[in-house]
Amino acid sequence: MNEQGAPLFEIRDLCKYFTLDSKNTLKAVNHVSLTIRKGETVGIVGESGCGKTTFGRTLKRLYTATSGEVLYKGQDIFKMNRAQAHQYAKEVQMIFQDPYSSLDPRMTVREIVREGMLNHGIYKGDRAAQDKRIHELLTMVGLNEEHADRFPHEFSGGQRQRIGIARALAVNPEVIICDEPTSALDVSIQAQVVNLLKNLQEEFGLTLIFISHNLSLVKYISDRVGVMYLGSMVELAPSDLLYEEPAHPYTEVLISAIPIPDPDVQKKRSAIRFNGELPSPINTRDDVCAFATRCRYATPECSGRAPKLTEVSPDHFAVCDRVRKKDNA
Numbered sequence: 001m002n003e004q005g006a007p008l009f010e011i012r013d014l015c016k017y018f019t020l021d022s023k024n025t026l027k028a029v030n031h032v033s034l035t036i037r038k039g040e041t042v043g044i045v046g047e048s049g050c051g052k053t054t055f056g057r058t059l060k061r062l063y064t065a066t067s068g069e070v071l072y073k074g075q076d077i078f079k080m081n082r083a084q085a086h087q088y089a090k091e092v093q094m095i096f097q098d099p100y101s102s103l104d105p106r107m108t109v110r111e112i113v114r115e116g117m118l119n120h121g122i123y124k125g126d127r128a129a130q131d132k133r134i135h136e137l138l139t140m141v142g143l144n145e146e147h148a149d150r151f152p153h154e155f156s157g158g159q160r161q162r163i164g165i166a167r168a169l170a171v172n173p174e175v176i177i178c179d180e181p182t183s184a185l186d187v188s189i190q191a192q193v194v195n196l197l198k199n200l201q202e203e204f205g206l207t208l209i210f211i212s213h214n215l216s217l218v219k220y221i222s223d224r225v226g227v228m229y230l231g232s233m234v235e236l237a238p239s240d241l242l243y244e245e246p247a248h249p250y251t252e253v254l255i256s257a258i259p260i261p262d263p264d265v266q267k268k269r270s271a272i273r274f275n276g277e278l279p280s281p282i283n284t285r286d287d288v289c290a291f292a293t294r295c296r297y298a299t300p301e302c303s304g305r306a307p308k309l310t311e312v313s314p315d316h317f318a319v320c321d322r323v324r325k326k327d328n329a
Helices: 052-059 082-091 109-119 127-140 145-149 157-169 187-204 215-221 239-244 249-256 263-268 321-328
Strands: 007-019 025-037 041-045 067-072 092-095 175-179 207-211 224-229 232-238 309-313 316-319
Touching: 007 052, 025 052, 025 207, 025 232, 041 052, 041 215, 052 092, 052 175, 052 207, 082 092, 092 157, 109 127, 109 145, 109 157, 127 145, 127 157, 157 187, 187 207, 187 215, 207 215, 215 239, 224 239, 224 249, 232 239, 232 249, 232 309
Parallel strands: 041 207, 041 224, 092 175, 175 207
Antiparallel strands: 007 025, 007 067, 224 232, 232 316, 309 316
16 A cells, blocks of 8 residues: 555535426535545445446546535646646546547547647657657557557457557656446456556656546555545545445445355355445435435434534544444444
């Protein structure tokens, strides 16, 4: 794990809502607060539709926040002028979920990787230097120089994702937001891509925000993990601690579903089941516990008030009244 650095992102009460019509609002990201330190890897996990991708896209400024603040090096990213926003776009890059649709099929790999260099004036006017850097990047991500003049459709899914990583690295970023970067890949290729990201993170001191529903991969790559449910952050803790001592009932369920590679041990395990179905994320209430309808520990009072984020132990936070009661017992 990486040594923790100074705060890079300070996310304060971030909300991103989508108005569907005059009566319905989708609260994709709902009052999320989080500090991300320089040089660390923060994993964001949760079921499909929990808001983790919207969270990442909002940090990238692909979406404008409905309310709240995202401070990057002390500056609100939604109040940047044009020059500041251009510099932010250089320093904060994103790897997208689908390695095919995120690459322009009409462009060669060389053109795809060079595009960011041209936009940000890297080796400005020196195409020979740009080409040399492109070849270095392709080699760095496990491809060859001769791949530079091929088109995306000529590559496998894993190779296309490596091209996406090379494109992100081309502008010398400080942060890479990885939005489900392995979900479209075979299991063996997933491990290769995650190992590549881990090695690049250590080599360049990158800060990674790794968004995934694969809890095993997130545990392997992350220093800390945040668990999202219906747009809210319900637990945040150092990776090992979260998996060994989950504090929120939702996290317990997710971790119980992770398969163990030992068949004898796996046979003796029983996954914890959700009670009921996932509620609609439309028009969710902020004055009640969102997980109460599915929680095996729920009491009548859980449906009548909203618990606050509580520090369970140093750097371990959870949103659950049951945690507070256990801590005060």
